[in-house]
Amino acid sequence: MAEFASAVDALRAAIDIQSAVASLNGAAADGERMLFRIGINLGDVIIEQSNLFGDGVNVAERLQTLAEPGGICISRSVKEQVRDKLQCAFTDLGVQKLKNILRPVRAFHVVQPGEAAKPARPGKKPFLRNRRSLATVAAILGIFVLLAGGALYLRPWESIGWVRQASGPPTIAVLPFANLSGEPDQEYFSDGVTQDIVAALGRFSNLHVLANNATAKFKGSDANSAELKEKLGARYVVVGSVRRSEDRIRISVDLTDTDKNLHLWSRQFERKLTDIFALQDDITREITGSLAIKLSSLERDRAFAKETEHLDAYDYFLRGRARLADSERSALMEARAMFEKAVALDPHYGAALEALGQTYQIEATQGWTEFRGEALGRAEAHVREALGLSPELAEAHQTLAFTFLARGEYERAIAETRRAIEINPSDAYGYASLGAMLMWSGDAEGAIAAMERAKIFDPTLHWDSLHVLGFAYYLAGRHHDAVAILEPLTGGNPERYIVYLGLAAAYAELGRTDDAERAAKEVKRLSPFFKTAPFVGQWRDSKSRELLAHGLKLAGLE
Template identity: 40%
Template sequence: MRKMVRYVHSGADQAYSDEFLRAMSEMASPAATGGISGSHPGTHQRKLAAILFADVVGYSRLMGEDETATYDALQQLRRGIDPIIASHAGRIVSTAGDGLLADFGSIVDALSCAVAMQQAARDLNAASPPDRHLQLRIGVNLGDVIIADDNDLYGDGINIAARLQAIAAPGGICLSHTVYEQVKNKLALDYRPLGRHRVKNIAEPVRVYAVGATAPAAARLFARWRELIAVAVAGTAIVAGLVVVVVSRSPDQSSAVRAATPQPAVATLAVPARLAERTPVAVLPFKNLSPDTGQDFFVDGITEDIINALGRFSNLLVSAKSAGFQLKGRDVSPEEAGRALDVRYLVDGSVRRAGDRLRITVKLTEAATGIHLWSDTYNAELKDIFAVQDQITERIVGLTAVNLTRLERERVSRKPTANLAAYEYVLRGHADLTNPTRSANHEAQTLFQSAIELDPNYAAAYAALGFAHHEAVVSGWTEFPDDEIARAEALAKKAQALDPATIRAYLLLANIGLYRRDYDRALAQVDHALAINPSDVECYQMRGNILQWSGKATEALPWLEGALRLGSSSPVALVNIGFAKYFLSQYDGAIDALDRALARSPGRVSQLNLHAVLAAAYARVGKQQDAERERGVIARLAPFFDAERFAAQFGTKVAREDMLAGLKAAGFR
């Protein structure tokens, strides 16, 4: 049986090894089709096949931790899914290790089988601890393939299915656009566009869709719209047309953006030449070696604290948390990680917590050579966690030959709180905020308030609570948005008064300024934050957002691209790059950026923004069918979308007229 090569992680995407890709290319080459040595093309039998490609997430890590248990679990999984394939009239073409390739005569059968396989995997995982789950990624494609003499399959159709599998989230399924067109009216699933993805050895980008077995997202969103409308009719301050939160503000609230006057050092931070002068470092997610897997939030919090501490040194360029966390649970070499994250040094380690005792192991590695420059183990009590973090930070900074200013040393030595319970409440609250639901937001607010009650001088807790109130406004979860924004502003100012170095307080005020269209004040706040932490990816993103919305697209681009350089995984930077390029008449670039943003699963508000501008961009380049498709998405997501109100939110008359013209060209009225 042919050996199937597993995926290895490389940056934001996963990719096959070069050896495998060469083999795949050879399969579809003239040699594979009889085009060499006198054979004529087409001598091998071909067919149109529905291809399913499945792979187990993190299999190498699981085997390294417990080879026997992982092998037994994989066999149990195979005993569960092999009959499912057979029951859907599928044929297993080849398997090796944790991979599986199957073909079907019907694309409906193939996708139905993929959904059933994922459900079977979830059922089997229910009895296992989370760190021992065998999660599947599945890719489904419909394409022309070559049938070999041994009934194996070759060709681009297989390659694309394999790539789709790599794009899928753990426990998820990804489809090509060809599959989507065939099944969208036949299987009632939740289809979510992920934009175009380039596939190695395939000339044209592949449009990708994620699929789930829940009620369609559009239907859920429409239900939410009806709820908002009902609230509005009842006389609340929420407007029915919540397409973009800032749309509901009247144009006279806008302030013209005067010449920004940030400190010179801050104003040029995003200039590529300045970025290149700084030593690039990434902190990989520390491993949780505690018996309690529920301590992941605590370990992730330590990782983030170290990232934030290192980011305050002006000579370091520290990758965002989201960049390093793409590699969580993956077995990659230092060279691969360094190349994927574009850094010179890597910091990684582990944490074991038992009661109030901690053991933290940390090492610094030169990415290009894999040489460990330093490693150490710290055994400490929980109350000493911040002192340990200081020691780790100082050691890393010293070994990377960074020259420190006195102010930087003072900033990094500040302790957030002396109350460890309050610290844990804030960490748990941040974890809740990653789940964008009203109930999670409420739970986060409760946790942040508890932290404040335990330590009334904990500045970060006030800023975090303020962000939760702000999120409730922009997500439409409150009947009194003005009151919530005022509450968020008061909390941000309280955090600043307690600790003027609280970056999140400045970022919150910048968000509030953007909400109110007070662009000058928003820029001033984000510049204060950048002066404190010149590597903060949210600050780069926010500064670019403010400039873009205020009509300064050219100035916005370096900041938004800088956010991507630092490893932002948020789709917001790409959305705003798409907007900026639209206003600069770079329509193809806008389409590319917005497609890439779709691949990062943007939130509801970003999606509505994104599809509207994507429609306008397609219309500008004469792709009316694509523009019509995007207009259809908007009609499903926002039945009350108003092109004039959408265009009115941009900061200059030229930008407003440009956007409105594009939307009308796309068919909006």
């Protein structure tokens, strides 16, 4: 791949290269000849260290597949630039629909010196070769992407990293990195590094990244590519390990293409522990570069934004986040203490401030404080401070959304959740949260769409997300679907009385009286003081309240 300052320079170089290769082939034995195909396109590209990204690259790559062996294929934009400036003839190949390129491209074959002109071939199908042959390497080397004012850039063909998606954004699963430190209490660190890499990758709109919940069960697993593809539906899988010593850290990463059962590359990164943030950036760049993901500068800035350079603050943040994952009030208090220490060490640590605010939001919504309004006020204050420092912090918009929802401010809650999804379009939790917001506001169909989207990124959604989908199905009149979602979620945990509520109403609407009565009894057992009126009163719209109250009444719940 090469980048030139002008289309004329690019085409002149392409002709010189093909001429030189032809001369070498003339002196070579039959089995030693190589034929290059070259594609040239004119367009903007994104430069990221030693990689180029963007539609300009993708179109050039597709154009080279149209070229004959030893030939050059250019786009219409290139032809317009070089016309009358080089002594070349062109054969019109017509408008071509290129793979994974939205707009058709007018393509032209360049008639090189000594080559007889060919008649126009409008609509000619692309000339495809065996992608595993040596010609593939040559074609990759021969992609020319043009950017006005750019400089020459060459990438060695030994580098792996030209994986192309078949259609739509590829799905990637990052399995929990193994803790090789020899100390179980360092598990939070390897898990935290994994989560941060997942979060960074998730901010690229052209990449579907599975949520941590979806991959957690594969921690320490020796599942092969076929099993991972079947169970996760991921085209690419990243596995890794973290070895942390007193002052150094070593992270090993492997990337596999599950479709081809092909190990794409392995990398080992070792730095001083104080360089952990740069190390995570290196890993993210390697993965996205190898997948040839089209990035925008905004997305790149979001992915590589630094929240803190203070290692001890980051360590407290990871410890707090690990405790926050436990659904216990004592764990919440421990997490809050950790986040407070992180903020004390770095008052400008946006992620830690957001997490601190989240502890107050959870405390209020779980009913773990008698001063609910005060807790929600603290949550909003901390989150707004975090957003002042880090406006692109998706988690802050999520926490703010749930704070608004707790106050019954539905529109503001939905707006904040949509903003979080804009920032991180691969966040299963974001879509699940949007589904909850829409369900409580009475938009059942919108909630179903959002929750189904969440399941793409996390096929193993937590029960407290799936029960939302069950209620959305019920409110949409899809009672069989509601039962199918809710039945597997039943259990003796008192928190799950809400699952039995949904089942009781759905069973009753389906005429399954005995099942409805059994579900109603479970509701009364798990929540002895349950009353229908305050429960259905949580919905914003009267239609949803009426539908749910009707089903619960049929089931014998008042």
